């Protein structure tokens with residue numbers, strides 16, 4: 001069984017499964033997005049138009065960025081329920097810094113990122129130090145950050161004007177800058193996961209944390225870092241959203257955490273940890289966004305929209321189970 | 331003699347064919363051993379019989395009627411009980427709850443704990459687990475005792491067919507004797523047993539017939555009395571092979587690790603020993619004697635209360651706070667429980683092997699070079715003759731013995747200077763064992779200091795320069811090559827249990843608590 005020919009054969013089927021494998025992996029998601037677009041284009045008049053696609057592309061960068069952070073957290077079998085509130089809090093900090101404290105916009109953005117990371121440090125550190133499940137700690141942070149957002153803005157929407165408006169308006173080759181930033185973050189996230197030591201540790205921790213520890217690696221700082229990344233990405237999303245609306249709303253990002261989790265799960269990341277390509281989460285966001293826009297242009301009422309979106313989430317996860325069982329067999 | 335269960339033309343294909351046209355029959359009232367190399371397909375065959383997986387082709391008959399179990403439950407209802415190779419207890423439940431998991435006594439859904447625990451205590455007694463408290467959580471037990479629990483649970487049922495996949499891999503002689511007594515009882519009552527093991531002597535003692543599997547095919551079925559040990563091995567591997575490994579002692583005088591007064595009640599107490607460079611130091615002892623816990627303490631996996639560890643010739647003790655510290659100081663520990671503590675089952679062999687030292691295949695900034703990583707993994711897979719399709723195959727798909735080799739490969743990749751092996755040959759076939767002994771020999775020749783914890787005295791006596799024997803959490807003695815015999819070592823292993831009569835029989839884990847000093851092995855006796 002282990003003669004020389006076999007061993008040389010093994011070498012050929014090696015790590016770089018090649019572009020084909022990657023494409024096969026994403027084919028299902030691509031098909032799903034294409035099918036939705038076709039469906040809505042055929043059933044409505046306005047759906048298939050450049051403006052409509054531009055609107056979608058403008059709406060989703062924040063969701064994509066937050067979903068990327070969420071993917072990292074889910075991979076280590078954690079969960080971050082605070083991303084929506086942290087986004088709101090970071091937006092509030094940004095607004096207050098520019099409007100009330102008269103800080104230079106660039107510095108204000110930096111401050112916002114620090115605020116997001118601080119929330120992440122709290123989440124990660126508390127859950128590690130006292131072995132509290134991240135579900136609980138981030139549930140606490142969900143309230144803490146929302147309260148903070150209201151405190152900082154005194155519960156009023158801060159109008160910022162065009163101080164950082166340039167960010168959302170800028171575009172490269174017709175694609176908005178936020179969308180490009182989101183794509184870059186997804187690509188970077190994917191590379192970190194599949195090609196770096198850090199990414200390997202994340203997958204290993206999500207698979208068997210005790211075995212990681214007994215392999216001579218301390219999982220704790222790595223886990224804290226993951227929550228810091230999630231907080232930072234929520235801050236980046238806050239900057240993008242604030243610049244788009246030209247104002248900081250203390251209620252921004254309300255319910256965002258569940259949307260992000262839904263998108264990531266549609267992408268096939270397991271809540272049990274150890275698995276989850278970032279690119280698939282990107283498609284998850286895309287599917288939800290296209291579905292929402294399509295249903296809107298069909299004139300579907302809000303209550304039905306939610307009902308349908310919910311069904312799609314469940315169906316997507318069930319389908320993914322089948323996909324996995326199928327690939328496991330072949 | 332009539333056949334109770336017969337299996338004909340069974341095939342099983344995953345990515346490759348792992349069983350081809352297997353014919354096998356089990357008679358009423360016989361112990362039928364199944365032997366073969368790691369990955370030969372033994373576990374696959376018994377999993378098909380016990381309803382865990384489906385065959386790709388072929389059929390089975392039970393009592394002359396077609397038999398196609400859809401699940402393990404199905405098979406159990408038809409009277410087939412199985413003890414699987416991998417442990418399957420629920421760590422968070424108590425011993426008693428695990429023992430009677432499918433039939434917990436209850437009234438309107440409320441568990442009747444009194445009844446449950448009483449029944450459990452009786453059962454534990456029968457299997458020599460007198461010391462285990464039925465209310466204890468299973469996760470607090472070592473794998474040896476967990477294995478005994480599984481056996482006890484399976485044997486407590488009156489099932490006509492009992493299947494055991496390597497039940498003795500983690501057991502020592504006294505427990506094996508007890509198990510054999512129960513198996514013989516079962517057989518005399520007309521039950522049939524399918525018994526898988528890599529220990530040939532055991533098989534010769536207990537089996538009536540022996541079926542040999544090689545690469546998924548049946549080589550033959552023999553009456554145990556008609557076939558010799560060497561013949562069995564030759565048939566298994568398809569060639570003749572030498573089984574003896576000569577140990578030329580080459581321990582240097584330089585100390586690699588010195589432990590002084592290590593204590594972590596109730597697991598171990600005042601353990602002191604020296605390990606030299608180039609030495610293989612064996613650790614023998616009964617189940618629960620504290621060997622695994624001591625090793626975990628040295629490795630920093632659990633903190634000990636008092637005691638010091640010195641490395642090399644240093645006069646300054648090192649403080650090893652975590653496994654990370656240990657590895658940085660050049661200490662590796664191969665844990666006994668490969669499934670829970672060693673492997674990443676859903677990940678590839680490549681990822682499993684390189685985790686201990688991933689920096690070696692990555693750039694400074696942490697960018698992994700996949701080709702390099704793949705090649706390194708492939709290299710160790712080749713060196714350990716690990717049977718797999720490719721380094722990209724998932725660990726979960728490997729046979730038990732090959733998973734064990736994977737744990738070894740993982741630590742070989744780190745290249746530590748002090749290697750602690752906890753049951754390194756658990757579930758490994760005879761041929762591969764010899765390869766591992768050679769590997770250990772080579773490592774010690776290269777100056778590595780090795781501790782080998784094993785429940786097989788034979789392998790310790792063949793391989794070690796010295797053997798330390800632990801008994802009830804204490805070091806009962808350290809013996810030099812030449813000054814030991816099986817009897818002397820066993821006597822030492824029992825010593826603390828016989829002198830420490832004061833201990834509370836309910837909790838053997840408390841044994842470390844009594845204050846009797848170290849007992850000289852020569853004065854204690856087995857009466």
Ligand SMILES: Nc1ncnc2c1ncn2[C@@H]1O[C@H](COP(=O)(O)OP(=O)(O)OP(=O)(O)O)[C@@H](O)[C@H]1O
Nearest residue numbers: 344348368369370371372373374727728729730731
């Ligand atoms: N789920 C799976 N997917 C792919 N291959 C598998 C799977 N399970 C087992 N195999 C392969 O089937 C072969 C036989 O495995 P099996 O576990 O039956 O061996 P075994 O005889 O019990 O070996 P051991 O003595 O090591 O326990 C092995 O080569 C193994 O890699």
Ligand SMILES: [Mg+2]
Nearest residue numbers: 373415729730
């Ligand atoms: Mg097996």
